Amino acid sequence: MSRVNPVNQYLRMDRMPHIWCSGCGLGTTVNCFIRAIENCGYPREQISIVSGIGCTGRVAGYLKLDSFHTTHGRPIPFATGLKLANPKLKVVVISGDGDLFAIGGNHFIHAARRNMDLTVVCVNNFTYGMTGGQLTPTTPIDAISSTSPYGNFEEPFNLPFLAESAGAVYVARWTTYHVKQAARSIREAIQKNGLSFVEIISPCPTLYGRRNKLGDGLAMMKAFKENSAIVNGADTREVGLDFKGKIVCGKFIDREKPSFLDMYHTTMAERFGPFYEPYEGVQ
Amino acid sequence: MKADPKGVLTGAHFLDGDHACCEGALSAGCRFVAGYPITPSTEVVERIAARFPSVGGMFIQMEDEIASSIAIQGAVWGGAKAMTVTSGPGLSLMMEHVGLAAMLETPCVFVDVQRSGPSTGLPTMPAQGDMMQARWGSHGDYEIIALCPNSPQECYDLTIAAFNLAEEYRVPVMLMMDECVGHMTEKVIIPKAEDIEVTPRRYTTQKPGKYLPYQAGRSEIPLMVKAGDGYLFHVTGLTHDERGYPAMNAEAHDRCVRRLVEKIRNNARRIIRLEETDTADAEVVVVSYGITSRVAGKAIQMARADGLKVGHLRLITAWPFPEKRLRTLASHVKAFVLPELNFGQMFLELQRVIEGKSSCYPVPHAGGTVHEPEAIYQRILYAARHSRLKDKKEVAR
Amino acid sequence: MSDGKKSRGPRGVVTINAELCKGCGFCIEFCPSGVLAFSDTFNDKGYHTPQAVRPEACTGCDLCGAYCPDFAIFGMLKEKVVA
Numbered sequence: 001m002s003r004v005n006p007v008n009q010y011l012r013m014d015r016m017p018h019i020w021c022s023g024c025g026l027g028t029t030v031n032c033f034i035r036a037i038e039n040c041g042y043p044r045e046q047i048s049i050v051s052g053i054g055c056t057g058r059v060a061g062y063l064k065l066d067s068f069h070t071t072h073g074r075p076i077p078f079a080t081g082l083k084l085a086n087p088k089l090k091v092v093v094i095s096g097d098g099d100l101f102a103i104g105g106n107h108f109i110h111a112a113r114r115n116m117d118l119t120v121v122c123v124n125n126f127t128y129g130m131t132g133g134q135l136t137p138t139t140p141i142d143a144i145s146s147t148s149p150y151g152n153f154e155e156p157f158n159l160p161f162l163a164e165s166a167g168a169v170y171v172a173r174w175t176t177y178h179v180k181q182a183a184r185s186i187r188e189a190i191q192k193n194g195l196s197f198v199e200i201i202s203p204c205p206t207l208y209g210r211r212n213k214l215g216d217g218l219a220m221m222k223a224f225k226e227n228s229a230i231v232n233g234a235d236t237r238e239v240g241l242d243f244k245g246k247i248v249c250g251k252f253i254d255r256e257k258p259s260f261l262d263m264y265h266t267t268m269a270e271r272f273g274p275f276y277e278p279y280e281g282v283q
Numbered sequence: 284m285k286a287d288p289k290g291v292l293t294g295a296h297f298l299d300g301d302h303a304c305c306e307g308a309l310s311a312g313c314r315f316v317a318g319y320p321i322t323p324s325t326e327v328v329e330r331i332a333a334r335f336p337s338v339g340g341m342f343i344q345m346e347d348e349i350a351s352s353i354a355i356q357g358a359v360w361g362g363a364k365a366m367t368v369t370s371g372p373g374l375s376l377m378m379e380h381v382g383l384a385a386m387l388e389t390p391c392v393f394v395d396v397q398r399s400g401p402s403t404g405l406p407t408m409p410a411q412g413d414m415m416q417a418r419w420g421s422h423g424d425y426e427i428i429a430l431c432p433n434s435p436q437e438c439y440d441l442t443i444a445a446f447n448l449a450e451e452y453r454v455p456v457m458l459m460m461d462e463c464v465g466h467m468t469e470k471v472i473i474p475k476a477e478d479i480e481v482t483p484r485r486y487t488t489q490k491p492g493k494y495l496p497y498q499a500g501r502s503e504i505p506l507m508v509k510a511g512d513g514y515l516f517h518v519t520g521l522t523h524d525e526r527g528y529p530a531m532n533a534e535a536h537d538r539c540v541r542r543l544v545e546k547i548r549n550n551a552r553r554i555i556r557l558e559e560t561d562t563a564d565a566e567v568v569v570v571s572y573g574i575t576s577r578v579a580g581k582a583i584q585m586a587r588a589d590g591l592k593v594g595h596l597r598l599i600t601a602w603p604f605p606e607k608r609l610r611t612l613a614s615h616v617k618a619f620v621l622p623e624l625n626f627g628q629m630f631l632e633l634q635r636v637i638e639g640k641s642s643c644y645p646v647p648h649a650g651g652t653v654h655e656p657e658a659i660y661q662r663i664l665y666a667a668r669h670s671r672l673k674d675k676k677e678v679a680r
Numbered sequence: 681m682s683d684g685k686k687s688r689g690p691r692g693v694v695t696i697n698a699e700l701c702k703g704c705g706f707c708i709e710f711c712p713s714g715v716l717a718f719s720d721t722f723n724d725k726g727y728h729t730p731q732a733v734r735p736e737a738c739t740g741c742d743l744c745g746a747y748c749p750d751f752a753i754f755g756m757l758k759e760k761v762v763a
């Protein structure tokens with residue numbers, strides 16, 4: 001059959017099949033991302049993708065874009081350097097909850113504080129998938145992980161609230177059930193000036209689902225459908241996640257603030273006057 | 284290629300080593316620096332923060348050294364020449380990304396203005412205790428290049444050399460300064476831009492679709508691309524094949540890592556810079572580097588005044604280590620003396636390459652200040668007296 | 681198709697690349713038109729793969745394509761397929 005899936009042109013088909021498990025939401029997230037960049041108005045040559053390490057970290061390697069698979073927790077500072085060296089690029093970080101909010105948490109809050117011109121997509125599967133299902137900063141209370149075998153008792157991060165508090169100008173959350181909304185949010189996030197953040201709640205049936213008796217990927221997807229409520233503009237303080245509880249989705253924050261590069265230009269133009277050549281990167 | 288005049292502050296200046304390093308970076312074409320303040324390196328980034336906006340450069344103070352050491356690599360893949368600047372504790376934090384730069388073959392420069400450790404140690408005082416960490420600090424097998432300036436002028440010159448070597452071999456290059464060299468103020472001559480040789484990034488001329496990121500050819504050093512040019516390339520810190528794709532098996536790993544190592548080892552002769560004085564007929568050779576070489580110079584004068592045949596070999600390049608040259612010298616030199624501001628780091632390397640063919644004497648020092656010339660002088664006397672005379676022919680056998 | 685009055689035929693076409701499929705069932709569950717069901721056969725990897733049991737109902741919405749984590753299925757408007 002000669003009909004070709006339109007997403008293939010954005011994928012490194014010479015690397016398929018990918019390593020992700022049956023029913024893992026990562027491939028679905030990749031679909032949403034591809035649909036987002038198809039309609040975002042930027043040519044693909046201009047879009048770079050940076051990932052850290054983890055199952056989600058493998059996203060960069062499957063996308064046929066300029067793509068960087070970096071170190072655990074550090075995709076944001078890598079992306080920061082890439083963007084600042086070449087501001088024409090649209091730089092998107094896609095990484096896991098552990099990568100971005102445990103080992104890399106400091107980088108996220110500072111990127112948001114500076115309003116660095118980046119889009120950060122966190123695939124939150126509530127666990128360290130790649131290393132066998134350990135506790136992450138987003139594991140809900142009472143959930144079992146391989147390193148919280150008696151149930152997690154640590155308060156998890158509420159990522160949208162964290163992102164808003166740290167300064168992100170765009171904050172949205174969807175699950176992998178919400179493919180259309182997720183694609184739209186990622187597109188809007190890419191088009192945004194400054195640090196935009198999209199959380200994608202995604203099933204890890206193999207490690208998180210099975211251990212917590214949540215069923216296979218499909219069962220988890222159905223639970224996302226049943227348990228989610230779309231509340232655009234919701235107060236991010238109210239959208240924390242409980243084990244098997246309601247998942248509030250939507251676009252929560254969409255505000256304007258000068259980005260890092262905007263502020264850089266303003267500051268230097270003021271200081272240097274006619275001697276300031278607007279910074280355009282280092283080509 | 285000649286330097287871009289925009290960044291070159293031609294003239295005779297009175298600069299400390301930290302400031303000279305900043306000017307060297309500018310002359311070399313560095314336009315991206317990410318750093319985190321740490322004594323005694325902070326003056327480098329302070330001057331960069333002031334100088335960069337008017338020459339089209341970008342400085343960003345990151346949230347920590349981990350971030351700094353990878354932000355520069357993002358910048359390089361975006362097309363910039365980039366460096367980060369730190370001191371011991373910061374260098375420790377950067378280690379994972381020295382490995383990343385080695386693995387991705389990202390040309391970039393790490394400046395380490397060494398202070399006394401371990402841990403917070405003596406933040407404002409000199410040491411040379413990071414020499415082994417610079418070489419071996421990240422996990423796995425790889426090679427780096429390390430340079431050791433002994434004056435503000437050399438901080439300027441060797442910063443340019445560091446950038447040029449980074450581009451030529453696609454490796455992280457470590458500029459191993461120390462607190463004394465960093466804070467000492469001397470005359471620094473900055474040449475005209477047209478007299479400064481700068482190695483440009485070597486980009487592929489192949490078309491997208493044909494280009495393979497890690498196809499090295501005979502030079503052992505693959506050509507680069509940068510983001511945004513339509514190559515849609517992938518790079519990963521995982522073991523990879525020529526396409527840059529993960530290749531998870533022992534054969535691919537051998538091919539990948541072997542080249543990272545051999546591209547430096549096979550070119551060591553071209554990379555290594557030494558300064559030799561009176562080594563041809565020396566009975567004792569003092570091997571030194573960085574600030575200690577200046578103290579050693581004084582000690583050697585004292586020994587010569589006593590009529591001893593003492594030579595001096597200064598390591599401008601510490602890594603790769605000049606194995607061949609030292610082995611050659613060992614055929615007529617009775618003893619080597621190696622003073623350094625640590626308890627024997629480069630000394631271990633010296634002993635390893637000399638393989639007992641000559642005697643080797645360390646002059647250890649914990650740092651916090653430099654050696655007394657007297658200490659090195661005494662060691663030279665001791666070495667000269669105690670080393671057995673060798674029959675050259677017997678060694679040559 | 682059920683009333684048989686208008687035989688305009690399907691608006692969309694669904695294409696399945698069974699070799700990439702890992703049998704998660706997302707496409708079957710979330711196809712809004714009930715086009716898909718698991719087949720009895722296995723692919724080389726040992727997964728049950730979907731088949732179009734009601735191809736005439738396919739609208740070409742490509743939701744199956746959006747959900748499929750393995751890029752193994754997609755829907756298209758019929759007029760686009762011809763082109």
Ligand SMILES: Cc1ncc(C[n+]2csc(CCOP(=O)(O)OP(=O)(O)O)c2C)c(N)n1
Pocket residue numbers: 053054055056057072095096097098099100123125127128129130131136
């Ligand atoms: C410095 C470092 N520490 C630990 C690891 C091991 N490690 C690899 S992936 C991972 C967790 C990934 O979790 P997450 O970011 O949530 O991604 P997921 O696999 O769940 O998609 C860890 C701890 C590493 N590679 N590097």
Ligand code: SF4
Pocket residue numbers: 019020021023024025026055056125129130203204205206207208
């Ligand atoms: S372990 Fe979990 S996150 Fe990783 S591929 Fe499997 S299902 Fe996905």
Ligand code: SF4
Pocket residue numbers: 700701702703704705706707708729730747748749750751752753
């Ligand atoms: S969604 Fe994809 S992988 Fe899952 S059953 Fe359908 S075709 Fe197969």
Ligand code: SF4
Pocket residue numbers: 692693694710711712713714715716737738739740741742743744745754755756
């Ligand atoms: S294209 Fe739409 S209607 Fe057709 S099979 Fe796919 S999901 Fe169902």
Ligand SMILES: [Mg+2]
Pocket residue numbers: 054096097098123124125126127128129136
């Ligand atoms: Mg995870």
